[in-house]
Amino acid sequence: MSPNVLIPIASHRKPRRPSASSRALRAGVTGGFFTLAVTGATVPADAAEKPVSETREMPTITTALATSAARSADTAERVAFDYERQGLQDSAVSKAAESADKRKAEAVEAAKAEAAKKAAAVKKAKAAAQAKAEGIKKADGNRKAKEAVQTRASRSSERTTLAAPSTGTSAPTSAGSSATGSSATLVAFLKAQLGKAYVLGSSGPSSYDCSSLTQAAFNQIGVDLPRVSQAQSTSGTQVGLDSLQVGDILYWGSAGSAYHVGVYIGDGKFIGAQNPSTGVVERPLSYDQPTGAVRVL
Known part of the structure; x- marks a missing residue:
């Protein structure tokens, strides 16, 4: 057994009272800079300072932490x-x-x-x-x-075949059976057209219809006739069929509404453009008895 004896010595130091001071730590990042604020109550001057062993270390605010916050x-x-x-x-x-x-x-x-x-x-x-x-x-x-x-x-x-009427119509007189002067010219022109075609609306010289043939014939002697048969049937003086003369215009139908015309050439005959099947022909009056006649010469 060791000759040295360790005898515990009682400490006469008074236990430290909890510090009346209180501190609050506020930290933050503002505009990329770390800020720290410490607030606390006032510590009396005679207060004993705590030993280092009883003091806690505050974390160090480093540049890395500030950089991280900024990032x-x-x-x-x-x-x-x-x-x-x-x-x-x-x-x-x-x-x-x-x-x-x-x-x-x-x-x-x-x-x-x-x-x-x-x-x-x-x-x-x-x-x-x-x-x-x-x-x-x-x-x-x-x-x-x-x-x-x-x-x-x-x-x-x-x-x-129509016979001549017993009353009101007789064969033309001999005075009207011969053509002289302008009548002869008219008949000569009409005979020159015999055999030409009948074409409705045609005005010659290779083909005619009934009214264009009479118009062309009278133009040869200076007589101007209307173009259509209705007007030609009223162009001159109305004459009876028993007193026809060469050059009289014969018409079929009523005066003013005739549907066909021809020209009397004497000896009881006429020349006209009859129809598409016959063309321009010479026929006796008995072939197709006309309704009336007008005289323009």
Whole structure:
């Protein structure tokens, strides 16, 4: 056993009372700089200082910590900027898509309007062509109907030989059976046209209808006649069929509405453009008895 004995010596130091002072530590990052604020109550002057062993060390504020805090702020700001930029991009894309859809719709409507316009023009052209065709068809039908009437009248006369009426009409006198002067010129022209074709509406010289032949014949002697048979039947003085003279105009039908004319050439005969089947011919009065006559010479 050791000769030295350790005897504990009681400490006469009074236990330290808890410090009345209180401290608060506030730290933060402002504008990338770390700030520290310490607040506390006033410590009495006679207060004993705590030994180092009872003092806690405060964490050291280093440059790395401040830099980290600044980077966090920059990151947050950058993220916010990225969100805002993405929102602007999405809005621009949406507006561009809406504008493209609008232009496409307008182009479709314009194409439809143009197609409708072309269809209306085609329809109008077809209607005009149809109306023109109907007009031509109608005119051709009227012409054929008139030719048919004249042909039937001519054929009816050919089938029936008409005798001279017992009263009111007799054979022309001998005084009207010879042609002299202008009458002879008229008859000579008419005989020169014998055998030429009958064509409705034609005015010579290779073909005639009934009224154009009489008009052309009288033009040879300076007499101007109307073009159509209705007007020619009232152009001169009405004469009876029993007192005809060379050059008198014979008509069939009523005066003013005659449908056929010819020229008396004497000896009970006349020359006329009868119909498409006979052309210009010379016939006796009995071949087709006229209704009346007018004298223009």
